[in-house]
Amino acid sequence: MLILPADHLVRKALLWFGSIFLTLQLNAPPLVAQDAVVAEVQDAVVAKVADTLENEGAEEGEYIVATDLLPGSVAGLLRIPNLPDLAEGWSKTHLGQLLQDDAMQPYLESQRDQAIGYLNSISSKVGLNTKDLQDISSGEVVVGWLPFANDTRRPFALCIIADIRGRQENAENAAEKIDADLKKAGWERSDIKHRGHELRTYNNKPKPGQLKVEQIAISIDDSRIIAADRDSVVTDLIDAIEGEAATTPISEEDEFKIVMGRSTEAIEQPLESGGGMISGEWFARPFQMGRIIRESLEVDRGNDVDILNLLENQGFDAIKAAGGILAVADDRYDILHRGYILAPPTTDLPSKYELAARMLQFPNSELAEIPSWVHGEIASFSRMNVKIEEAFWASETLINEALGDDIFRDIIDGIRDDKDGPQIDIAKDVLPNLDDQVVVITDNTTPVDVGSERMLVAVKIRDAATIKEAIRKAMEVEPDAKLVGELDGADIWQVERGTGSDDFDEDIFTDLDLGFDEEIVEEAPPLLDHWAIATVEKGPGSDAPYLIFSNSADLITEIATRISEGKTKGLGQEDTIVRVTESMNDLGCVSPSLDRCVRLKLALRAKYELLKQGKLKESGSFLASFYRRFLAGEGDEDVKPMDVSKLPELVEINKYLPDGGSYIETTDNGWALTSFLLK
Numbered sequence: 001m002l003i004l005p006a007d008h009l010v011r012k013a014l015l016w017f018g019s020i021f022l023t024l025q026l027n028a029p030p031l032v033a034q035d036a037v038v039a040e041v042q043d044a045v046v047a048k049v050a051d052t053l054e055n056e057g058a059e060e061g062e063y064i065v066a067t068d069l070l071p072g073s074v075a076g077l078l079r080i081p082n083l084p085d086l087a088e089g090w091s092k093t094h095l096g097q098l099l100q101d102d103a104m105q106p107y108l109e110s111q112r113d114q115a116i117g118y119l120n121s122i123s124s125k126v127g128l129n130t131k132d133l134q135d136i137s138s139g140e141v142v143v144g145w146l147p148f149a150n151d152t153r154r155p156f157a158l159c160i161i162a163d164i165r166g167r168q169e170n171a172e173n174a175a176e177k178i179d180a181d182l183k184k185a186g187w188e189r190s191d192i193k194h195r196g197h198e199l200r201t202y203n204n205k206p207k208p209g210q211l212k213v214e215q216i217a218i219s220i221d222d223s224r225i226i227a228a229d230r231d232s233v234v235t236d237l238i239d240a241i242e243g244e245a246a247t248t249p250i251s252e253e254d255e256f257k258i259v260m261g262r263s264t265e266a267i268e269q270p271l272e273s274g275g276g277m278i279s280g281e282w283f284a285r286p287f288q289m290g291r292i293i294r295e296s297l298e299v300d301r302g303n304d305v306d307i308l309n310l311l312e313n314q315g316f317d318a319i320k321a322a323g324g325i326l327a328v329a330d331d332r333y334d335i336l337h338r339g340y341i342l343a344p345p346t347t348d349l350p351s352k353y354e355l356a357a358r359m360l361q362f363p364n365s366e367l368a369e370i371p372s373w374v375h376g377e378i379a380s381f382s383r384m385n386v387k388i389e390e391a392f393w394a395s396e397t398l399i400n401e402a403l404g405d406d407i408f409r410d411i412i413d414g415i416r417d418d419k420d421g422p423q424i425d426i427a428k429d430v431l432p433n434l435d436d437q438v439v440v441i442t443d444n445t446t447p448v449d450v451g452s453e454r455m456l457v458a459v460k461i462r463d464a465a466t467i468k469e470a471i472r473k474a475m476e477v478e479p480d481a482k483l484v485g486e487l488d489g490a491d492i493w494q495v496e497r498g499t500g501s502d503d504f505d506e507d508i509f510t511d512l513d514l515g516f517d518e519e520i521v522e523e524a525p526p527l528l529d530h531w532a533i534a535t536v537e538k539g540p541g542s543d544a545p546y547l548i549f550s551n552s553a554d555l556i557t558e559i560a561t562r563i564s565e566g567k568t569k570g571l572g573q574e575d576t577i578v579r580v581t582e583s584m585n586d587l588g589c590v591s592p593s594l595d596r597c598v599r600l601k602l603a604l605r606a607k608y609e610l611l612k613q614g615k616l617k618e619s620g621s622f623l624a625s626f627y628r629r630f631l632a633g634e635g636d637e638d639v640k641p642m643d644v645s646k647l648p649e650l651v652e653i654n655k656y657l658p659d660g661g662s663y664i665e666t667t668d669n670g671w672a673l674t675s676f677l678l679k
Contacts (some may be wrong), residue, residue, distance in 0.1 A: 063223050066142035066161040067251040069240040074250045075156070075288035077144040079281040083137040083162075086279045089329035094677070098656035103648035110643050126160050126227040127178045127202070127216045136171040136225060139163035146233060147288050156292045159228035161237070164220070171225050175200070175218060182216065194235050195242045197221060201231045256283055259323035259340045262672065266338035267325045270587060276330025282339075283323035287312060305402050314398045315357030319343040324673060332583070332679055334658055339673035351390065356398035359391035362593035362666050363436065367584065370572035370597070373541045373562040374441055378571045379602035382440040384594040388459070389431040422473040430470050435460035435544070443555070444606035450618045452606040456550040456559060461535070464489075464545035468535040471547075475533075484553050489537030489545075490560040494553045497529045532556050540566025571597075579678060580661040587674055592663040600657035600677075608650050 070077065080086050090096040098104060133141060140163040147156050164171040179200070183189065187202040197219050204214040217231035219238060228234050239245050250256050260283060267278065290308050311317075324339025343360070345352040353360055363385050374381055396408040416425045424430065438459050444452040461467050468491060475481040475493040485492035532553035538545045541563040550556050562570070571577055580597045589595065610616040662675035 063139075063163065063165065064241060065251075066140060066144070067256075068249050069161070069237050069245075070142070070144050070159075070250045071146070071236065071240075071245070071247045072250050072253040072256075073146060073247065074283075074285075075145045075147045075292055076284035077142060077250070077282065079143075080141045081278060081281070082139050083133070083141045084139075085277060086328070089277050089279055092329040093334045094656040094658050094679075095334075098653055101648075101653065101656070103652040106646040107643075107648070110646050125158050125216075125229045127182070127218055128160055128162075128174070128225075128227050132174040132178075133160070133162060136164050136167050136174055137162045138166045145289065145292050147292065148230075154230065155295055157228055157230040157233045158296075159226065159230075159233050159237070162225050163223065164225050165223055168220075168222060171220055175220055175225075178216075178218065187216070194219075194238050195244070197238045197241075199231065199234055199238070250283070255285070255321040255342060256323070259283060259321050259342050260325070262340040263323060263325045263338050266340075266672065266674070267327055267336065270333070270336060271327055271330060276327040276333065276336065278325055279328045280326035281323070282326075283321065285321050286319065287317065310398070310402055311356075313355075313401060315346065315353050315355035316360075318346045318353045318357050318360075319670075330679075334677040334679050335660075336676045337674070341671045341673065343670040345669070351394075356394050356396075358394035359386075361387040361390060362664070362671070363387065364591040364593050364666050365437070366591050367589055367595060367663075370570065370577070370581075371439070371542065372566075372568050372570045372572070373559055374439075374571040375443075375558065375562060375567070376569065376571055376574050377602070378441050378443050379605070380440075380442045380596065380598040381571055381577075382594065382596040384438050384440075385436055386438060387436050388434045388438075392431055420477070422470075422477050424470045424473050429466050433461050433463045433467055434547070435462065442603065444602070446605075448606045448609035448613075450610065450615055451552075452610075454550065454552040454555045456548060456552070456555050458546045458548045458559070460544045461547050464535055464537045467545075467547055471533060471535055484532070485534075485557055485560075487557065487560050488564045489539055490534050490556075490564070492532060492534040492553055492556050492560070494532040495530065534560060536560045536563055539563040541568075576659045580659050583676065583678060584661055584663055584674075587676070589663045589665075589674070591665065593666045593671070594662075594664040596662045597659070598661065599659050601654050604657060605650060608647075612644050612647055614644065 066079065067077070091100065099108065140161070142161045144159050144161070145156055146159065149155060179189065182202045185204075187204045190201050190203070192199050192201070200218045202216040202218075215229055215231060217228050217234040219226045219234050221241075226234050226237050236246070240249065260281065263281075270276075271278070287308060294308070320342045322339065322341040324337055327336045328334070330336060343353075346354055346357075351358040351361060365385050368383075370381055370383075399408045400406050412426055415421055416423060416427075438457060440455065440457050442453070442455045444454060446452070471493065472491070475483070475495075478495060480497050481493050481495045483491060484494045531549065531551050533550075534548050534556050536542075536546045536548055536556075536559070546563075548556050548559065572581070576599060577597050584595065607616060610618075658677045658679065660675065660677040662673075664674075665672045
């Protein structure tokens with residue numbers, strides 16, 4: 001049985017918007033040189049969105065699509081053009097079939113109540129629960145987040161708009177049930193007429209000490225239901241339905257037209273002959289959405305640096321908007337996503353942006369074959385072009401502002417001049433010798449344990465001898481470091497925290513007045529307890545020397561051996577990866593700034609087994625370490641542990657884990673995004 005609650009999509013949308021913000025460090029203040037950006041986009045592309053929306057409305061009679069109703073101030077939205085069609089299409093995908101497989105049913109049944117309860121806790125903000133939306137939606141469903149920055153108690157609003165044509169009776173029944181449930185819970189109802197539309201408003205009396213005002217407003221007509229947690233949102237939407245909107249709709253905003261126009265153009269060609277359907281659309285002004293996510297998740301980092309303000313101050317507000325279109329059930333692609341991030345230049349300089357945002361330089365280069373030194377058991381391969389030296393220096397203002405002091409240059413000078421330090425000249429010897437391409441690979445070993453997941457980062461270098469000497473100097477003053485391997489052309493150093501001798505004299509602080517007044521300053525734990533680094537010289541199996549970093553010295557040894565021995569058969573020759581790279585070429589990947597291949601069967605193998613063992617958070621992977629360092633304890637006490645005892649063995653569901661790929665292309669005014677899972 002397929003489970004596809006609509007407010008599951010709401011939760012996914014929040015997580016989706018949040019990952020975009022954290023990964024790409026997006027912002028969204030006022031447009032810069034917007035006229036130039038609009039001129040840069042072909043008229044046909046911009047008009048395509050308007051034509052599509054107009055045709056939808058014409059085909060459906062008087063129905064007005066939600067993007068023509070929602071105001072231009074929208075911070076983010078998730079639109080499902082047709083919820084029943086999405087359910088049908090999703091059931092044909094591998095992941096949809098996984099949820100229907102008999103092997104998964106015991107686990108899904110054990111988690112059903114908890115999952116539905118969580119989803120309903122989200123949807124209850126606007127009154128509609130999971131089952132309601134499934135029952136009443138005959139077509140479009142749109143979730144929108146609107147900012148109200150001047151309202152400190154309720155800085156944003158959530159609304160849901162659903163097409164109910166042909167299911168009006170179901171919608172009325174759902175509304176009556178909502179009415180009964182809210183009244184039973186102590187909510188007070190008041191009814192008004194607005195432009196001939198009935199509006200039901202429910203207010204909950206604040207509890208002692210409660211600051212937030214809770215409200216639910218619902219309006220139903222013959223075509224749609226509108227539900228929001230602020231009555232003014234509903235009345236504004238009714239104004240728009242009656243042609244009396246006070247503001248421009250989001251569909252007419254240049255940012256929306258550019259982002260969705262590019263996404264539409266990109267996804268149409270692959271779907272022309274494949275039979276897939278457009279199943280989801282999303283749009284976000286990421287900085288506004290970042291604040292909404294923080295507020296909705298009630299994240300409080302105390303006196304920590306406000307990352308959103310920091311990034312805004314450092315020029316990342318050059319990024320105006322992001323969005324994309326998702327298609328499912330294509331003959332070739334299980335899932336296909338095409339999107340766009342709008343970031344017009346803010347300067348005439350080659351760096352395009354200002355302050356720390358200058359690190360957002362990802363040059364395109366011709367799509368190359370996967371290096372032969374990447375072995376065939378790799379789970380994922382990513383290759384990114386980034387101007388490392390420029391990005392390093394661009395981070396100066398970011399670090400100084402975050403620390404509240406102009407300390408960046410002092411740190412660099414100290415690394416070079418401190419007699420007790422490594423005495424490495426980063427500016428002269430290290431940065432100029434790093435190439436502008438970074439490769440990241442992951443794999444995992446069996447039998448699975450907490451050390452199974454391995455990650456390796458490799459950077460091409462120009463002068464291997466200079467980099468090798470810099471690494472030697474750094475490791476010789478690191479008390480927990482030791483030389484663990486000396487292969488042909490590679491010295492492999494490993495760091496195991498707590499294994500070395502530290503001659504540091506803690507009593508020195510008793511003889512110095514540093515102004516700390518006996519305050520105990522706790523040092524943050526390291527992100528990784530063990531890691532390894534090596535300089536691998538150019539060999540028969542590579543076209544350049546590499547600086548390699550990994551959480552596993554064994555993985556570095558394996559890669560260094562392949563380079564020195566000139567192994568020719570690797571990941572690029574695997575049949576599944578050949579299909580992925582062929583698909584990239586067919587989708588138009590010629591000169592990307594990032595390309596990635598992933599084999600879900602291998603990528604999820606260790607995570608899945610550790611989840612079943614209850615040891616996922618203890619693993620030695622970078623993500624698990626990041627969670628322990630930064631996220632552990634953030635509301636963990638309120639989260640009921642998953643019952644993993646009924647999960648099937650991985651071998652039973654492997655067939656539902658396809659291979660996929662993604663790539664990003666840098667454009668004059670942003671980045672074009674593509675990702676897919678194969679059939």
